[in-house]
Structure formats: structure tokens, C-alpha cells
Amino acid sequence: MPAPPEVFARDEGQLLDHARILRYSDFERAIAYWEQLADPDRAERDAAALHDSRSLHLSPTFEGTWALDGVGDPIGGSIVAEVLSRIDDELFEADWAEAKARAGDAVTPSDLARTPAQRRFDALVEMARRAATAPADGKAPRPLFTVLVDYPTLSGRMCELANGTVVTPGHLVPWLSTADFERVVFDGPSRVIDVGVRRRLFSGATRRAVEVRDRFCTGFGCDEPASRCDVDHVVPYAAGGLTVQANGRVACPAHNPGRRKRRARPSGPDPPE
Ligand SMILES: [Zn+2]
Incomplete structure (x- = not known):
């Protein structure tokens, strides 16, 4: 261009x-x-x-299998990727729990029953199943x-x-x-004006303010988008840190010390299968 x-x-x-x-x-x-x-x-x-x-081809091919490929425009592709990735995360959690029950605490990604590509296809099938079972008058999530x-x-x-x-x-x-419009007021390049209250977890408008301000994991060099991260405290809540925008940051599971229980998903290209 x-x-x-x-x-x-x-x-x-x-x-x-x-x-x-x-x-x-x-x-x-x-x-x-x-x-x-x-x-x-x-x-x-x-x-x-x-x-x-934009295009999508889903074609029946040999032995009853289907070939799927296509190109998405920026917005449509982002919508599909976001929903698919949420379902993929659910399936990953289930796979991990199953592998851990089988292999014990030393479980590694190679113990998982499905490859990332297999799981992604299963996530697409699950997306179709949910679409087909959604009530006709259901409200689309926003x-x-x-x-x-x-x-x-x-x-x-x-x-x-x-x-x-x-x-x-x-x-x-x-x-x-x-569209739903949100007004997010910045008083500088990196500070969203909001009203903080004493709460244990970041939620509602305060959480949105931090997500919209940071947009990506604040871990050094990390590109994980806010939608796949948590909002945690810079100064820990237990140490007196307030649940206010100025003390919040977006952090992926790998960069969120308070949430070590959740494993970091490998990001970037799939490992070789
Ligand atoms: Zn990160």
C-alpha cells in the first residue's frame, strides 16, 4: 500500500x-x-x-474429511480468533487436568492427549455446537x-x-x-481517570480502565493481549495496596506472581508436532 x-x-x-x-x-x-x-x-x-x-472454503475431500482454509478481514478475523481462543483455553485446561491425573505433578505439554492443532479444530467444533444449541432469542455476548x-x-x-x-x-x-460506547478519560498518555474503591479484586469500570490503558501484558517484552490476562495489584493487596487504577496492571499468567496456579500457555507459533 x-x-x-x-x-x-x-x-x-x-x-x-x-x-x-x-x-x-x-x-x-x-x-x-x-x-x-x-x-x-x-x-x-x-x-x-x-x-x-475475505473468504472461507470448507470442502469435502478424501475419505469423508473436510479441508478448511480462508482469510479473514481484520475485524471479522479478530472476532473469530478471540472466541476460538477462549474455547481453546477451556479445552487446554481440561486436557491439562486429565494429563496431570495420568502423569502426576511432573506433567509437561508433551503429556497432553491432543496437539495444539487438534485442540484448535476441536474448539471450532465446540464453537459450532454452542452456536447450534444457543436459543434463537438468545442475547449475543458483548x-x-x-x-x-x-x-x-x-x-x-x-x-x-x-x-x-x-x-x-x-x-x-x-x-x-x-456498538456499545465506553468513555475512557485519559489525563495523560498513560493514566485513565477513575474513582477507586477498596475492593479485593479489580472489576467493573476500574478493571476496564486498566485493560484499556495497558492493553497488553505489562511483563517485559510480553505481547499477550489484555483479554488473555488478569488485572493484578502492583503493590499487593495484602501489603496495603489499593484496588485502584493507579495500582493495577495487566499481567498474563506467566507475569502475574499472584496467580502462579494458572499456567502460562505457550504463545506464538505452535511447537512442531
Ligand atoms: Zn506476560
């Missing part, structure tokens, strides 16, 4: 500075915003083309995805899914009639 050459020439130095300083995922976001600002109409056309390229849009935008520029994928404002329009 090249921007106009004169705009690139103007901004090249700044982009190179970003490339040197930012970590990869942040640089990717910076480039996406730069492309939107450099040529908003083109960015919307490109986004429309991405959406048009939110399906979270998008961060800054005040001047829809022209001036923060418009990305909570998982960090930059989307164009036009790409969101079809979703707006069914």
Missing part, C-alpha cells in the same frame, strides 16, 4: 527514526497510521479491498471486539482494535449501529 512519493520523501527520516526506536508491533501500527494520514481515501479503499478479500478511537478521530488518529490492529474509520461504520 504505497503512499504518494512526495509524502514518503517528506516523512522518510521520521519513519526511519521510528524503525530504529520502536519495537516491531509498535512500528507496524505507526506505519498504518502514517498511511491513513498520508492518503485517507486510499486507506479506506485499501481497507475495503482487504474486507472484500463486546465482540474493542476498538480505541480518539476524540478528534474519525479524522485525527487513534483507531485500532484492542489487540493493536489498526483499522480505518470507514471499516467500522457497519458496526456502529450495534
Whole structure:
């Protein structure tokens, strides 16, 4: 998606500075915003083309098996990935408990009855089963995805899914009639204004404030999205730490010392099977 050459020439130095300083995922976001600002109409056309390229093929093949492949647009793909990953987590917990009962406390991922790919397919089957058994008048769970849009935008520029994928404002329009809006007020780049109360666990608006502020695990170099993390205390509750936004942080199971009971799921590419 090249921007106009004169705009690139103007901004090249700044982009190179970003490339040197930012970590990869942040640089990717910076480039996406730069492309939107450099040529908003083109960015919307490109986004429309991405959406048009969505596809799914589920084809019967040899011996009664099915071949499944496809490409998702940023929003639709994120919705499917999020729901599938939640079910996959449930199945992983069940597999782990079963393996532990069999292999004892020394259980390792190689003791699990299913490979990650087998479990992911089973999660898809479970997703279908739940869809088929959902009551016709059932209420769809919300939110399906979270998008961060800054005040001047829809022209001036923060418009990305909570998982960090930059989307164009036009790409969101079809979703707006069914969207829930939350107002999250920042008084600086990293502080959400909220009202803290003395509670044991982060919940409700305070929890959302921390999730929307941090967005990813705050463990060093960790990219685990907030939806797969807990919100825990920086100063532990037992040591007098308050359950307020300023004392909260998003941490994945591996980076959350208070929740060691939950194992960290391996993230990133699947191990070889
Ligand atoms: Zn982490």
C-alpha cells in the first residue's frame, strides 16, 4: 500500500527514526497510521479491498474429511480468533487436568492427549455446537471486539482494535449501529481517570480502565493481549495496596506472581508436532 512519493520523501527520516526506536508491533501500527494520514481515501479503499478479500472454503475431500482454509478481514478475523481462543483455553485446561491425573505433578505439554492443532479444530467444533444449541432469542455476548478511537478521530488518529490492529474509520461504520460506547478519560498518555474503591479484586469500570490503558501484558517484552490476562495489584493487596487504577496492571499468567496456579500457555507459533 504505497503512499504518494512526495509524502514518503517528506516523512522518510521520521519513519526511519521510528524503525530504529520502536519495537516491531509498535512500528507496524505507526506505519498504518502514517498511511491513513498520508492518503485517507486510499486507506479506506485499501481497507475495503482487504474486507472484500475475505473468504472461507470448507470442502469435502478424501475419505469423508473436510479441508478448511480462508482469510479473514481484520475485524471479522479478530472476532473469530478471540472466541476460538477462549474455547481453546477451556479445552487446554481440561486436557491439562486429565494429563496431570495420568502423569502426576511432573506433567509437561508433551503429556497432553491432543496437539495444539487438534485442540484448535476441536474448539471450532465446540464453537459450532454452542452456536447450534444457543436459543434463537438468545442475547449475543458483548463486546465482540474493542476498538480505541480518539476524540478528534474519525479524522485525527487513534483507531485500532484492542489487540493493536489498526483499522480505518470507514471499516467500522457497519458496526456502529450495534456498538456499545465506553468513555475512557485519559489525563495523560498513560493514566485513565477513575474513582477507586477498596475492593479485593479489580472489576467493573476500574478493571476496564486498566485493560484499556495497558492493553497488553505489562511483563517485559510480553505481547499477550489484555483479554488473555488478569488485572493484578502492583503493590499487593495484602501489603496495603489499593484496588485502584493507579495500582493495577495487566499481567498474563506467566507475569502475574499472584496467580502462579494458572499456567502460562505457550504463545506464538505452535511447537512442531
Ligand atoms: Zn506476560
